[in-house]
Amino acid sequence: MQFLSDNTAKVHPRIWQAMQAADEPDLAYDGDRLTQRLDAAFSDLFGRDCAVLWVATGTAANCLALTTMVQPHGAVVCHREAHIEKDEGGAAGFYLHGAKLLLAEGADARVTPASVSAVLDPIRDDVHQVKAHALSITQANECGCVYRPAELQALGDLARDRGLGFHMDGARFANAVAFLGCSPAEAAGPADALSFGCIKNGAMNAEAIVFFDPALADLARYRRMRAGHLQSKGRYLAAQLLAMLEEDLWLANARAANHAAGLIAAGAGARLLHPVEANEVFCRMSAQERAALRAQGFAFYDWGEDAARFVAGWDSAADHAGKLAEAIGTL
Amino acid sequence: MQFLSDNTAKVHPRIWQAMQAADEPDLAYDGDRLTQRLDAAFSDLFGRDCAVLWVATGTAANCLALTTMVQPHGAVVCHREAHIEKDEGGAAGFYLHGAKLLLAEGADARVTPASVSAVLDPIRDDVHQVKAHALSITQANECGCVYRPAELQALGDLARDRGLGFHMDGARFANAVAFLGCSPAEAAGPADALSFGCIKNGAMNAEAIVFFDPALADLARYRRMRAGHLQSKGRYLAAQLLAMLEEDLWLANARAANHAAGLIAAGAGARLLHPVEANEVFCRMSAQERAALRAQGFAFYDWGEDAARFVAGWDSAADHAGKLAEAIGTL
Amino acid sequence: MQFLSDNTAKVHPRIWQAMQAADEPDLAYDGDRLTQRLDAAFSDLFGRDCAVLWVATGTAANCLALTTMVQPHGAVVCHREAHIEKDEGGAAGFYLHGAKLLLAEGADARVTPASVSAVLDPIRDDVHQVKAHALSITQANECGCVYRPAELQALGDLARDRGLGFHMDGARFANAVAFLGCSPAEAAGPADALSFGCIKNGAMNAEAIVFFDPALADLARYRRMRAGHLQSKGRYLAAQLLAMLEEDLWLANARAANHAAGLIAAGAGARLLHPVEANEVFCRMSAQERAALRAQGFAFYDWGEDAARFVAGWDSAADHAGKLAEAIGTL
């Protein structure tokens, strides 16, 4: 019973169907008919004009979005636990040509206007100290928590007042929307660009970079090519994204994953390290307890010395999650 | 009848099957069982120890290979028509952090020891002029021509004598092997790293970077992650590569494409701009003639003002190629 | 008798005096009183609003100017013989984060609107080919030749029409003005930024980057710091620049150097490889002839196999130049 990562999940059958339906000769790169439909499909979803680029990884999505906002001599403010800081192999430094990441604090991997200001305020107004050019947050974030629309608005106000671009790493954006029960537009708040994750949510290898300012997309197109991310058979990526939007598959998958995580959370009770608002469950758990769970057939990652992380995927069977909850409850 | 590009071709059925067979939960990134088999599979193919990384595009394959050989203050010698110089959006400059491309001459997009030396010899031995760190050639090259094993040996000797790494862009390596009728090892010559192309040859979105010096691969792994090219569901890429090697599908596909190109070449006769040694046919052809061909249902790209390029894919129907040959013959 | 390079020349006494007059405690970096006077002094010289940054080398001046015009995914068009291409150790690639140099042709190291267009026109309008963001020319150039105001205007028109920034490498700008007999503004033409060279012209280690668009300077200030070129005791650089402008020392020095070069040129006659319009003289000359000159006490550099380069500095004694001319004449 598999709770290692939503990256270990299978590809959803409707994604397969869409990819196979795309298996006709068509123009290379992003000239095909499916790619041409992306802007309209996402504009419908968000109720405003979007320009959308597909890309094969969340890391590339985050970095290409940021590259439109941050000059090499600038910086991005993000949480100390942000994926771009901790787990992307220094990609931000590469794509941004040495721009810095400035690390903000905040419980449950959430930044706040106060914690962002605590980073920005001490920066002297001279050329010796690096200036922030963008703010990047993760929705749902690295602790499985979700920004509420009012929080997004406050952060967006701050970004605007400070002249910062506003980027949202949405590797698990679908899970955030499923949790909030609001519109995608509300869950994205005033972000300028969103990495709209699909791979952890049932796709194979396509993420969408959604630019709410289409001018940024024109810049990102050059940078995508330059990074070797403009695939020659792009139609198979576009097909995945369109299938994900069709009849809100993205939302259904995220709801299923969140539901499974909710079951686990109920079993975990006081062990929880963070509120469970998406599809990740972080639990205090001794090495002995983890061994006991593994002996019962549960696969998951240690999280530091005294904790475990359980991630539910779109395909996590509810009965597996139920069994896990029960097993945790009886440790 | 489609001769625009081998990138417009469909995905081969055996590639589809392999991808679907990979649709089981497995470890993320490159921890899965299929990826673990790549080194052995390519070592078998080349008859020597290889370390292999998958990646989604030929541009990324070329750049990641070069990044193991070239320091930022160095340069790569390549042909003036090389894909890395002309058609990769400046990716080499990005991945190599500003290293230069030094452009060598040569008929039919082929460099020679003499033309490479003509680039290297005038470089003064001081810090004011940039030094070459690597040589990169394309096999089969941008004019559809193929280096013979003796030519490769001579270039490899030069590279070794000059202290240069030796990279081979093999986006159409399969077509070169099919043409030469030699072993893959002979067609790769003494290259240190080979971008082994699969996408133009029936795969969906997986290329192999084959390192003949495994130490280079360890460096490339960091750079791949840093470039956002380490896909989380890498098993679907590994599956493509393994399927391509199985029962020499790669070679069968390339032979089919080369055969179709040969048919077209026979019809083109004196119009040919370059020998047809792989799956690309470059023909002198007036605008009027091109219009006439298009009116008959043939799709292809203009090549400058007075020429056309026809590319045969693995799925180019021989009868379509035959009709094209006939149509060109009767222009 | 020394004709190796204008870089071997001594520092002019009035530069020494100015530096020593600056030897009072003052604010560090560019906060001192002398640096504060630079904008006004150069605005006077050029008859328009300028923003000026000092920097220690011509390479840094060129690169910092270009960094305000060229994005990492773009390119600079320059002559094949341009100093930024041939003799700056790949600095443009470093400062521009991998942007390309696109090489234009032209006799006597001069680009023309036609030769620049010949570079720009074949670039396809897609993301696969790198776009030019700036044009860079050298005044006086690498062959010792000078652009006339009408030529500058034509190149400036082209740059504007093509959306390119326009940079002038003026390592020997003073020599160009001395030759043209026009105003500095006319010799700079419609350039957006000028590397105003002083070091080859009697200063010790200060060049001026003159931005005719002050907004560009604000960007360059960050990049200068980031490149480690913001000296803490900047007042000694500012002192050099101000002394150079005072009573047109820059022009007097350049006239002296041009005059000496003119004497040599007269002796060289039909041996000249390029018109002598500044302070450099390029002569056809056999190895034997060069040895003969050296035996008479003349120091200079070989220029390829069959030529020699003689450079006159601000301090080249006219009698030495006269003797050299005579010696060449009697070879």
Add this chain to the structure above:
Amino acid sequence: MQFLSDNTAKVHPRIWQAMQAADEPDLAYDGDRLTQRLDAAFSDLFGRDCAVLWVATGTAANCLALTTMVQPHGAVVCHREAHIEKDEGGAAGFYLHGAKLLLAEGADARVTPASVSAVLDPIRDDVHQVKAHALSITQANECGCVYRPAELQALGDLARDRGLGFHMDGARFANAVAFLGCSPAEAAGPADALSFGCIKNGAMNAEAIVFFDPALADLARYRRMRAGHLQSKGRYLAAQLLAMLEEDLWLANARAANHAAGLIAAGAGARLLHPVEANEVFCRMSAQERAALRAQGFAFYDWGEDAARFVAGWDSAADHAGKLAEAIGTL
């Protein structure tokens, strides 16, 4: 009475003399006779083979040293307060092509083996997290404190065990040696490269990068040129460095500055934020108190809300320092 910064200080008369003695024609760049003497002079000083490059700023010295140790996908461990992190305008990100700075803790801006290990230990051994390639410390550091030889040995052992290069930012290395009363070699410990600062200590615009592994210097030479830091009249920089070593001027100047700082420290007593081990004095001091001091003619910088920084230069008059001490004592 000036205590703003040692950068506001004047140039020492013997430095002036040496520069003027260098005012003879000589080969450009680093080909001159003075530059040729640097390796021997510093090898004498440190009692071991050194290779030395001059450069105009401490930022360039630090970055060029680090560039020989750190690959773009790597990182440097340094203290959270390190100059390379806080006050060099992001230069490390630029020179290291996006490598990270990993920030270690420690009282008085000192890292310890434990605090460095606390940074290194949690880094997982995979490609998702950036690995450290070097350790950089500052001697004397940003709080005016000095590493003892035993501490250096312990840090050097750690660096060696972890496979890290070891860099020392010695902008105030002379002050550290003056404080320790040991040999320069002991104060440098097992560092691989040292930025040997001269500018804050009476030079005009020359710092030395001392490589204790000469192979690193050969790499740095290319990078210096590429960064536009190879000055064409390098002899005026070499002259400064040689003069600084002659009869231990560097040490005499540092002793004078340290002595002045010691006087101030004595007056500051319980106000001191950090031990005074070099030429900087950090004092708790209210805004009102600072205003009072300024009214008495003392110039210095605020240090946050409730503190002041006083820096003594080589030319700080002891009587000024005494008056300052008295003024602080009677606040």
